[in-house]
Amino acid sequence: MALRTWRPALLIRRLSYIAGILYLVACSGISEPAEHHQPVEFERTLTEVRSGFDYQAAETQALQQDDFANPGLLWVDSGRTLWASECTACHGEIDAMAGIARRYPKFDEAAARVINLNQRIELCRTQQAILPALPYEAEERLALTVALTHLDQGQPFAVDITGKNAAAFHRGREYFYTRRGQMNLACHHCHEVNAGKRLRGEALSQGQPTGYPTYRLQWQTLGSLHRRLRFCNAALRAAPFDFGAQEYVDLELFLAWRAANLPLEAPAVRR
Amino acid sequence: MAKARINIPRNIRRGDLVEIKTLITHPMETGFRVDSLGVKIPRNILTQFSVALNDTLVFQADLQPGIAANPFISFFLRAEQSGQLTFTWTGQHGFTHVETRAFDPAP
Numbered sequence: 001m002a003l004r005t006w007r008p009a010l011l012i013r014r015l016s017y018i019a020g021i022l023y024l025v026a027c028s029g030i031s032e033p034a035e036h037h038q039p040v041e042f043e044r045t046l047t048e049v050r051s052g053f054d055y056q057a058a059e060t061q062a063l064q065q066d067d068f069a070n071p072g073l074l075w076v077d078s079g080r081t082l083w084a085s086e087c088t089a090c091h092g093e094i095d096a097m098a099g100i101a102r103r104y105p106k107f108d109e110a111a112a113r114v115i116n117l118n119q120r121i122e123l124c125r126t127q128q129a130i131l132p133a134l135p136y137e138a139e140e141r142l143a144l145t146v147a148l149t150h151l152d153q154g155q156p157f158a159v160d161i162t163g164k165n166a167a168a169f170h171r172g173r174e175y176f177y178t179r180r181g182q183m184n185l186a187c188h189h190c191h192e193v194n195a196g197k198r199l200r201g202e203a204l205s206q207g208q209p210t211g212y213p214t215y216r217l218q219w220q221t222l223g224s225l226h227r228r229l230r231f232c233n234a235a236l237r238a239a240p241f242d243f244g245a246q247e248y249v250d251l252e253l254f255l256a257w258r259a260a261n262l263p264l265e266a267p268a269v270r271r
Numbered sequence: 272m273a274k275a276r277i278n279i280p281r282n283i284r285r286g287d288l289v290e291i292k293t294l295i296t297h298p299m300e301t302g303f304r305v306d307s308l309g310v311k312i313p314r315n316i317l318t319q320f321s322v323a324l325n326d327t328l329v330f331q332a333d334l335q336p337g338i339a340a341n342p343f344i345s346f347f348l349r350a351e352q353s354g355q356l357t358f359t360w361t362g363q364h365g366f367t368h369v370e371t372r373a374f375d376p377a378p
Contacts, residue, residue, distance in 0.1 A: 068278045071341045074296050078274045220298070220340035 045192055049260045052205040052270060060217070064269035072146060072215035072267020075139075075222045079147025082140060086129050094147060101149040102157050102264060105253040107164035114168035116249050118145045118224060136243035142222055146213040149266040156263055157210070157256040165253065168246075172254030175247060181238030187251075190232075202271055207232070209255040211268025222267060225252060273297060273368045277358060283350050285376045291322070292345040295360055295368060301336040317362035320344055324374060325354040334362075350376035 053061060064070055083094040091097060104117040111123065118136065121144045125131045134141055161169040176187045190199075191207030198204070212225040219227075226248045230240035241247045278292040295317075302314025314336060322330040330346045353375045360368045 068276065068292055069294060069343050071294065071343070074274050074276060074294060074341060077276065078296075081274075217339075 044258070044260075045188065046206060046258070049208065049258075049262050050195075050206055051262055051265065052208055052211055053265060053268060055203040055205040056269070056271060060269050060271055064265070064267075070215065070267060070269060072213070072222050072269065075143045075146045075213070075215075076150045076267060078139070079143035079145070079150075082144055083147060086125070086131065087144075090128060095151065097148055098151040099155075099158075100152075101145075102152045102155050103159060105165075105168070105249050105256065106160060107168075113246065114165055114249055114253060116252055117148060118142075119244060119249070121145060121148070137224060137227060142213050142224060145224070146222065146267050149213065149264060152264050153266065154263045156261045157259050159253060159256045161253065161257050168250045169253050169257065171247075172250035172252070175251050176254055176258075181233070181236035183236040183238075185236045187232070190236075207255070208259050208262055209252060210259050210262045211265040211270065213266055214268045214270050216270045218271060225255075273360070273366075275358070275360070275368060275370050277370055277372055279356070279372060279374065283376045285350055285378050287350045287376065288347050289350055289376075290345055290347055291356075292343070293320070293358060294341065294343045296341050297360070297362065297366075299334075299336070299338055299340045299342060303336070315363050317342065317360050317366065319359075319361045321359050321361075322346070322348075323357045323359075324348075324352065329356075350374075352376075 053064065056064075064072075067073075080094055083091075087094070101117050104120065105114050107113070108115045108120060108123070110127075111119070115123070118141055122134065122136075122141060125141075125144075126133050159165070179186045179189075187207060190204055194204050195206045196203060209225050212228065213222050214225075214228070215222050216228075224243070226243045226245075229248050229251065230243070233240040273296050275293065275295040280289050283289050297317050298315060299317065300312055300315040302312070302316075304312045306312055316336050316338070317334045320330075320332045320334065320342075321328060329348055332344060332346075334342065356372045356374045358370045358372070360366070
């Protein structure tokens with residue numbers, strides 16, 4: 001019999017975390033190149049993209065790649081079951097929806113703004129399937145999102161950053177390079193300038209969005225990219241936005257463009 | 272509603288030792304954690320997992336609060352007879368989840 005037995009010792013982790021951040025603040029003061037204050041449009045500040053997968057421990061990577069034991073697959077299964085009962089009447093079999101997830105976030109005429117896949121699903125749930133509205137991080141919404149995203153596993157994002165998407169892209173891009181919070185750091189400092197350095201015993205990755213929704217061992221459940229972004233905001237002592245906030249959707253569009261040709265991995269497994 | 276995954280290898284023959292893998296959604300709340308307001312979150316765990324082939328119990332495990340959420344449990348079974356495997360997870364607060372699978376080793 002094999003059982004996974006693991007729970008974080010929260011207090012110790014928090015203390016070591018604060019120490020790590022102080023170290024990063026010190027580092028980023030020295031190593032930040034001056035030109036990053038005014039990013040040139042469409043300039044890529046990463047020379048090579050790397051998935052968060054590469055920064056995980058071997059056991060975590062093995063769990064993600066296990067076609068059976070990856071716990072995120074439980075949500076893929078539930079999403080497929082939900083699809084079969086709530087969505088096939090109009091859309092047919094779920095497999096016919098391949099190639100859709102990788103195009104989100106995108107401008108939606110009905111919503112009159114850029115929305116992500118989770119929000120597009122909720123629009124259909126409430127307006128087409130006439131189901132009661134659910135909160136952003138509800139199990140059903142996560143399950144449908146991961147089931148559709150799983151269909152595009154191995155493919156890169158294919159988002160459009162022009163036309164009606166352009167404004168959201170530019171807002172997301174600006175957010176990424178803007179310092180904020182008590183730590184006065186931007187996403188860029190942790191995930192580009194300091195990528196590869198260690199923070200509380202875990203390597204700082206490039207902050208790529210390709211694994212989401214992701215099963216995080218620390219959450220002991222599947223969570224959205226917005227849940228992760230809320231963690232990052234809290235990490236730099238900045239007030240997080242609500243789940244589904246336009247700021248996060250804009251950021252998500254920028255991150256999807258920034259991920260370049262990295263393949264989608266959902267459901268990834270992260271520490 | 273809980274969701275379970277069960278994996279039984281294909282093309283098994285009588286006499287083979289086969290590994291059967293299972294996974295189920297469950298929070299496995301330890302009862303030791305507190306929420307953001309400092310209120311203790313009540314314990315909510317699976318307490319037992321058992322597997323029967325037809326009417327014979329072939330595997331049983333007691334689960335403890337230290338076990339991670341969404342428990343993965345695998346075990347080995349000697350393929351001696353055919354029939355129906357019944358997987359039962361039971362837990363606190365009246366939780367039960369049952370799945371059945373055909374088990375049919377070639378002679």
